[in-house]
Amino acid sequence: MNRPEVDFEAVFHALPGAVALLTPDLVYVEVNEAFLAISGRTRAQLIGRYLFDVFPDNPQDPAASGMRNLQASLRRVAETGERDSMALQRYDVEDADRPGVWHERWWSPVNVPVPAADGAVALLLHRVEEVTELIRARGREGAGERTPVLEAEIYTRSRELQEVNERLRAAHAREREVALHLQRAMLPASGVPEGLRVAVRYQPAVSALNVCGDWYDLIDMPAEGRAAVTVGDVVGHGLIAAGVMGQLRSALSAACRVAGGPGQALEALGLYARSVEGAECTTAACVFIDWNTRTLAYSCAGHPPPALARPDGTVTFLAQATDPPLGARPEHSARAQEHLPFPEGSVLLLYTDGLVERRGEDIDTGLDRLARSLARHRDLIPEELADALLTDLMPPSGLTDDTALVVVCL
Structure with a gap:
């Protein structure tokens, strides 16, 4: 019909x-x-x-x-x-x-x-x-023909509730500022490994509650001719999430320096996350750049896939080595890892989900939007490219989740 x-x-x-x-x-x-x-x-x-x-x-x-x-x-x-x-x-x-x-x-x-x-x-x-008449009627029931005491009491209680809400919002605003300061203090300094053309951005959410779970990091391993780039997203927000973020970022940085590849690094991070309260179901992506072989090795723990834009404008998502988030498996097992060659002039992008996810929208729609923007602006220098991506992908009303992104020109 x-x-x-x-x-x-x-x-x-x-x-x-x-x-x-x-x-x-x-x-x-x-x-x-x-x-x-x-x-x-x-x-x-x-x-x-x-x-x-x-x-x-x-x-x-x-x-x-x-x-x-x-x-x-x-x-x-x-x-x-x-x-x-x-x-x-x-x-x-x-x-x-x-x-x-x-x-x-x-x-x-x-x-x-x-x-x-x-x-x-x-x-x-x-x-x-x-509900004016309802309140007046309730007042008359409670006070006969006298002044409606119930009406005045409801008015007083309503004003008290509004004052409590305002104090809570002020407290959330203060927590947001403290958490953001802590977040920025624990993220790496603006300097980047020598010879690496990189731009990084951290964009807090417009909401006071949805900040401080995201991180990024850059790890230089010049003796091996490699560098590592990581991003991650802790479940939860505010001061607690910022503290967990700092622990996991530092642990993954250390793991990258001793692991044979990103899969082993995330495997070690997953074991460590089991001992950190609040780290359950954190997502992370890790990419090793090998300058000698011009190859990317990558692994993702429940995280949106990094993107590679080639000089010809094609964009590939590094989605062939994605496992569950940290601590999500009941038993320990090795993390997946894949390799992908890259031509000179390519652009690597790592990001957190706030850049692509929108309420009521399929994630593939956000990834398609990102791919089009990355292809369009791929020839810009890293700082300009990072700004162009945020301009294209941020909703007019602002981000509802905090967002980190790392742009690497290869």
Whole structure:
């Protein structure tokens, strides 16, 4: 049976709940009939206007916080791409026909991101349910014909909850700054092995919670005519992840200097990770560059595959030696390792998953996007190439996971 065509605009306007669509800059794009009814506004008074120009806080209430709370929620949804169900809000509304006359109103809001094709937040869906009469009725039940004590208590508890949320967000922001400082202190210095044309980038996520699990490293072994490049991603974020990251990065650096190849280095790291709390399921990629034979040896532990761009513009993902993440196997076993020759003028790219993964999108789509960008910019010098890749691949709303990348011109 053929599916009937759905008129989504008609569905939107027929929804029984009050819904508005906003741009990330909080300008009204569309509202349904239920929203017009409860807000007491016409479409002409809303569409194309900034939310808080239409609905400011009640100037007669010095304790009013509805505008600040709603703005914080909507900004958070735009930055993180995560929905936010707000605590019960008192948010008074000015009478549309009698300027200066404000009506006490209570709302239960939910804010939801609407993604574009590239995963970036394109719109914000703001759904509100008015509960003013319910609160007043509960107040009358609890206090007869006297002042609705319950209403005042709910208002007080709602404000207390908002204050707790604000303190938590401030604490997360402080933890983010400390963790980022720790992260940068433990990542290698800007200097690179002599003769190696390299650019490195670490880009923190826009969210305060999703930072400090990624690392990169460059290891020079001139006596053997080799160099090693590694990247990794610890499960978890914040100070704990930054500490685990530092331990694993240092351990892999040491292993690369004594191992016969990247497979053995990751094998040793996997054994070490079993003794480090928080290291379970860390992913890592390791590539040895042999300048004498112009060959790459590589191994991946559950990590997105490194990419090799040749001078003719073809891009190959080093995906033939991928095993489970560190500590994911119940029993120890050797790590896979493969080799790939490279012509002079090639570009090697190692990166973490924040560069290619997008919510609701297949990983192959992100890898295809990376391959096209790498092929297009392969002739740039390393620093310019790293910047071009970030420009092409970062969502407009910013990365939702921290990202490390290493560009090596071979």
